[in-house]
Amino acid sequence: MHIERHRIHRISWLRAAVLGANDGIVSTASLILGVATAGAAQHSILIAGIAGLVAGAMSMAAGEYVSVSSQADSERADLDRERKELAADPEHEHAEMTAIYVERGLDHALAAQVATQLMQHDALGAHGRDELGITDTSAARPVLAAFSSAASFALGAGLPLLIVLLAPAPALLWSVPGGSLLFLAFLGALSARAGGASLLAATARVGFWGASAMALTAAVGALFGVAV
Incomplete structure (x- = not known):
């Protein structure tokens, strides 16, 4: 018996997980760079990063839950009407x-x-x-989406925080962006493999936007920061 293996069934959780991890790495690394270029001490950078992790994970969970719950409400209403x-x-x-x-x-x-x-x-x-396009594969699952986003955001945000813990303070301005770009490249490759997409395109996409976000935030920190 020939069993075909398709990737479309992964689309809901894969989207939420990739989005969460990508946001975790980019937003936390950018926050760390912004605070670091403003001249903050290493313990202050770490506190800011941890606060960003908690706030970001909760924000991702709440946003995904509300958004996907709205989709689920619409699906139920359409099915009730049908x-x-x-x-x-x-x-x-x-x-x-x-x-x-x-x-x-x-x-x-x-x-x-x-x-x-x-x-x-x-x-x-x-x-x-x-008629409505509602299937088991595409059906909205708010709790799963919220949990996937929060957990993946926390995991992603933990990676640049780990660099802050391990790297010496003078090296943060190059170790955080360098390490974060490596993490993003790995994430892009992982998501491309799971979804059957182009490895190069996925890696380039996350790398470009991650580097842009970190560069802009670092520039803001350097421009408006005051040493503490």
Whole structure:
């Protein structure tokens, strides 16, 4: 038996995890550089980075939960409406399904037969999938999205913080951006492999935007900072 392995089922959690880890690395490394170029002591830089980790992880979790919950609410509302329409006018709903399958390439007789069999098996599931585009793969999962984003943000943010702990203070201005870009390149490669995308494109994408964010934040710290 041939079993095909596709990557589309990973898309929801992969998007949240990659976004969280990328934001964790970029925002925390940028914050550290901004504070460092302002002349702060190493312990102050570490405190700022830890505060950024906690705030960022909670912000990511809350943002993902609210956003995906709104999607889930919309999906439930659409399914409730479809359930009522199926109960009130099943013939019209059958005609809708038939038209969908005709548009996809079946002749009318076969499309009507397919619609009949699918609706007999699971009418709401068939309409949700083929009319509304709601599937098990794409269905909104707010808690999973929130947890994935928060955990991945914290993991990403912990990497530049680890550099602050291990590197001497004078080396932070090059070790933090250098190490963070390496982490971002690894993250880009990992996400590309998991999603089956171009390795070079994914790595270049995260590297470019990460370097831009760190450079701009460091410039702000150097421009407006006062030594402490």
